[in-house]
Amino acid sequence: xKYAYFPGCSLHSTAKEFDLSTRAVxxxxxxxxxxxxxxxxxxxxxxxxxxxxxxxxLPLANCTWAENNHLDVVAPCASCFSRLKIATLEVQKDAxxxxxxxxxxxxxxxxxxxxxxxxxxxxxGNGSAEKLKEKTKRDLxxxxxxxxxxxxxxxxxxxxxxxxxxxxxxxxxxxxxxxxDVLDWxxxxxxxxxxxxxxxxxxSLRLVHEIIQTxxxxxxxxxAVACPLCQSNLDLQQSELKNNHGHKYHLPIFYxxxxxxxxxxxxxxxxxxxxxxxxxxxxxxxxxxxxxxE
Amino acid sequence: xxxxxxxxxWCGSNIAENVDVVEVARYAATLPGVVHSVDYKYMCxxxxxxxxxxxxxxxxxxxxxxxxxxxxMHEVTYRRTxxxxxxxxxLFEMANLREHCSWVHENKAEATIxxxxxxxxxxxxVKQNQPLYQIQIPVTKRALVIGGGIAGIQAAxxxxxxxxxxxxxxxxxxxxxxxxxxxxxxPTLDCSQCIMTPRMVEIVQNPNITLYSYxxxxxxxxxxxxxxxxxxxKARSVDITKCTGCGVCQQKxxxxxxxxxxxxxxxxxxxxxxxxQAVPNKPVIDREHCxxxxxxxxxxxxxxxxxxxxxxxxxDEIVEEKVGAVIVAxxxxxxxxxxxxxxxxxxxxxxxxxxxxxxLVSASGPTNGELKRPSDGKIxxxxxxxxxxxxxxxxxxxxxxxxxxxxxxxxxxxLYRHKVPKGxxxxxxxxxxxxxxNYDEFVRRAIEEDKAVYIRGRVSKIYLQNGRMVVRGADTLxxxxxxxxxxxxxxATAITAPKGIDKFAQKLxxxxxxxxxxxxxxxxxxxxxxxxxxxxxAGACQAPKDIPxxxxxxxxxxxxxxxxxxxxNLCREPIVAKVxxxxxxxxxxxxxxxxxxxxxxxxxKDRKGNVIKVVASVNTGKCQGCGACTATCRSNSIELEGxxxxxxxxxxxxxxFTND
Numbered sequence: 001x002k003y004a005y006f007p008g009c010s011l012h013s014t015a016k017e018f019d020l021s022t023r024a025v026x027x028x029x030x031x032x033x034x035x036x037x038x039x040x041x042x043x044x045x046x047x048x049x050x051x052x053x054x055x056x057x058l059p060l061a062n063c064t065w066a067e068n069n070h071l072d073v074v075a076p077c078a079s080c081f082s083r084l085k086i087a088t089l090e091v092q093k094d095a096x097x098x099x100x101x102x103x104x105x106x107x108x109x110x111x112x113x114x115x116x117x118x119x120x121x122x123x124x125g126n127g128s129a130e131k132l133k134e135k136t137k138r139d140l141x142x143x144x145x146x147x148x149x150x151x152x153x154x155x156x157x158x159x160x161x162x163x164x165x166x167x168x169x170x171x172x173x174x175x176x177x178x179x180x181d182v183l184d185w186x187x188x189x190x191x192x193x194x195x196x197x198x199x200x201x202x203x204s205l206r207l208v209h210e211i212i213q214t215x216x217x218x219x220x221x222x223x224a225v226a227c228p229l230c231q232s233n234l235d236l237q238q239s240e241l242k243n244n245h246g247h248k249y250h251l252p253i254f255y256x257x258x259x260x261x262x263x264x265x266x267x268x269x270x271x272x273x274x275x276x277x278x279x280x281x282x283x284x285x286x287x288x289x290x291x292x293x294e
Numbered sequence: 295x296x297x298x299x300x301x302x303x304w305c306g307s308n309i310a311e312n313v314d315v316v317e318v319a320r321y322a323a324t325l326p327g328v329v330h331s332v333d334y335k336y337m338c339x340x341x342x343x344x345x346x347x348x349x350x351x352x353x354x355x356x357x358x359x360x361x362x363x364x365x366x367m368h369e370v371t372y373r374r375t376x377x378x379x380x381x382x383x384x385l386f387e388m389a390n391l392r393e394h395c396s397w398v399h400e401n402k403a404e405a406t407i408x409x410x411x412x413x414x415x416x417x418x419x420v421k422q423n424q425p426l427y428q429i430q431i432p433v434t435k436r437a438l439v440i441g442g443g444i445a446g447i448q449a450a451x452x453x454x455x456x457x458x459x460x461x462x463x464x465x466x467x468x469x470x471x472x473x474x475x476x477x478x479x480x481p482t483l484d485c486s487q488c489i490m491t492p493r494m495v496e497i498v499q500n501p502n503i504t505l506y507s508y509x510x511x512x513x514x515x516x517x518x519x520x521x522x523x524x525x526x527x528k529a530r531s532v533d534i535t536k537c538t539g540c541g542v543c544q545q546k547x548x549x550x551x552x553x554x555x556x557x558x559x560x561x562x563x564x565x566x567x568x569x570x571q572a573v574p575n576k577p578v579i580d581r582e583h584c585x586x587x588x589x590x591x592x593x594x595x596x597x598x599x600x601x602x603x604x605x606x607x608x609x610d611e612i613v614e615e616k617v618g619a620v621i622v623a624x625x626x627x628x629x630x631x632x633x634x635x636x637x638x639x640x641x642x643x644x645x646x647x648x649x650x651x652x653x654l655v656s657a658s659g660p661t662n663g664e665l666k667r668p669s670d671g672k673i674x675x676x677x678x679x680x681x682x683x684x685x686x687x688x689x690x691x692x693x694x695x696x697x698x699x700x701x702x703x704x705x706x707x708x709l710y711r712h713k714v715p716k717g718x719x720x721x722x723x724x725x726x727x728x729x730x731x732n733y734d735e736f737v738r739r740a741i742e743e744d745k746a747v748y749i750r751g752r753v754s755k756i757y758l759q760n761g762r763m764v765v766r767g768a769d770t771l772x773x774x775x776x777x778x779x780x781x782x783x784x785x786a787t788a789i790t791a792p793k794g795i796d797k798f799a800q801k802l803x804x805x806x807x808x809x810x811x812x813x814x815x816x817x818x819x820x821x822x823x824x825x826x827x828x829x830x831x832a833g834a835c836q837a838p839k840d841i842p843x844x845x846x847x848x849x850x851x852x853x854x855x856x857x858x859x860x861x862x863n864l865c866r867e868p869i870v871a872k873v874x875x876x877x878x879x880x881x882x883x884x885x886x887x888x889x890x891x892x893x894x895x896x897x898x899k900d901r902k903g904n905v906i907k908v909v910a911s912v913n914t915g916k917c918q919g920c921g922a923c924t925a926t927c928r929s930n931s932i933e934l935e936g937x938x939x940x941x942x943x944x945x946x947x948x949x950x951f952t953n954d
Contacts, residue, residue: 166635186757217759
């Protein structure tokens, strides 16, 4: 299996550990990722709030390379995935728009290439979920986890391609296959407030607090995420909850790929565990998942 | 030579303002065959009609053209007019100078030319017309009512009161439908059982009514006035002629099945009577759950039945009934409460549906009317009611309003407060739709006297916090989020068409809409008729309806049936298809084109009785005169009476030449 890989800006910077663990896990599961050469920004929120054309042209400039090389695209960032997928859907619907975009990007995008989020890659029936179960080396069954999807992985329905936007299951299933104790909880798809974390901190802290608290109430040791913005928001702001809400939490926020990597028995330094702000190592040591010296 | 009269109407100023009607009348007089042509301000008025009848007499007309409004408006009027003087109504035609001309054109000169063309076309057509005579169909004066809820019961009683026999069909073991499950009814809070059960008893006491309970319609054949219904009497496994209704069997039955009547809040045996007031009050064995049928053991009911009425070997029985009319009153279902993940997918036991709430407050319910919540039997101190669960939600494919939820939710808050005086009731709503006699006053009473708190907004989710449900929603009037800790949540789930009703409708040849509600023939003017002649609708099978509306519609459907049965024979329009048997090649493409199943096969026999050719034949009882068959016929062997090729070509040819 070979895919065009679109890491996006986060995975080359703040979410380096998402990139690391994604590559390590895919390699282990025989999924070849080819990083799109000279990829450019997906446009994210700034593009579509300023110009619709820009918000379509930026992602499609990236997708064109993939299509020319007969590859489907995989994007680990929820926002990148959403923008790439929306752009392809828009030009599939509207031939005139497609021509316009092709003029702008000086390329020819037909709309044939498929866009996957990394989660879909492991849950779309290509056998990697089964392979994961087979190759599991570490026992994570004592680790209680809740899967947090946030906004863009489940919505809008037609883009995310999920059956139930209110109760998505793809990450739950993967973590199950990886052998974790996946708990049901209430705040899977609530907003984490990342886009307000600088402009209106009070609001974003309240939302973070709710998510962390309900996860802890559900009995979780940690939270699994699949979006760099969710991760940094939940991870970075956790320490501030003590000052603002009087609660102290210590809930590591893992990328789901890190948990997959742990299950597959990969070395911890290849998964970037050290880079997490809420250090997961004490928890993992406590549960005898990793050794004392790691 | 033809003797045609042309009558040009001004329609006040409706036509005369934009068409020179005097000129049109003058021109019509010059057309070959026209012997009489006049104009008049209101041709449909009494003096206008007299102009026509006088001219028919004095001028000995053999064709009449009225140039006025649309035939939809007044064709029937003028047909009656000409018939009063013994003139065949099908030798009359209308030229539409209003909807097709004066109302849609601004240039008077050009509109006048078009008006002349329209008149000329109809003059040419009427020359080709032949006298047609109404079709007389004998009528079996018995009605079939399908569905024994309040609508079906009312329709059956009303038809029976008119002196005709009625067959009432009910798929469940007892009649009564949803209304029998309700506690008190809006807007008067009178007890549903008290007004319903006497009606149910009337059904069995009425000598004109035959009740088939636990029975379904297998097939309906025939046409208006002459249907044959094939009814499947499902095996009850109980001989009701022997059964005394003592009830020992259902007390002793070891099987435990969720009770449909109590909406799953209690259990029943596999042999059961749905509720104590059931009609007929005789049990059935639910073979799917009976231990005798599933495992081959048990047989307890047979052993203990003092009347020896248990019969495990009973088979389904098919009976045929001839009827002249059918009233469909198949009712509704409710959207299951596990449809929405945000309301817990049915995983919280204290999130219940409105119908379950009815059972919980009903004196005949599983708690004998004490409001105890399902999880732990505690009396809820705070209840959140959520309206529009599944209704008006285009994203879930149901954009319609279920119509009755605003009213019953208001009622629920009242019943709750009457039972738990210190209880708090919160209602999340989108709009309050309380149109109806004393309806809005009722909702105000819930708010003002019984202190229900109405919050305008949607609920985004229900989740557990320390074991208690938290209902989170928007209050759009204060523009903020609200969270209410609730002991119980009641969902006003959408009314839906019953599952499988689409297949059932196809069996009857009745149309249905996007949501599988059955279609009336016209939304305003023919609300209880269907497009299949002789089949009528009553109750919520057509659209969500409350009890008064369902009863009113049932009465209207019964009225239509009584009208049909009132005459000696059924008279039908002679505008039907007719087959030329000598040229028909028997390909039956017309049969596929016919939406009404009106094309039948007919064998042509020689003198010895051997079939020498099979041709199409039109059942004039079923034919609706749409003309679809005539367009598909490859050998040009079917024509629509009143619209045959000669007539249509005469019209078309008349466009070709003009005197102007």
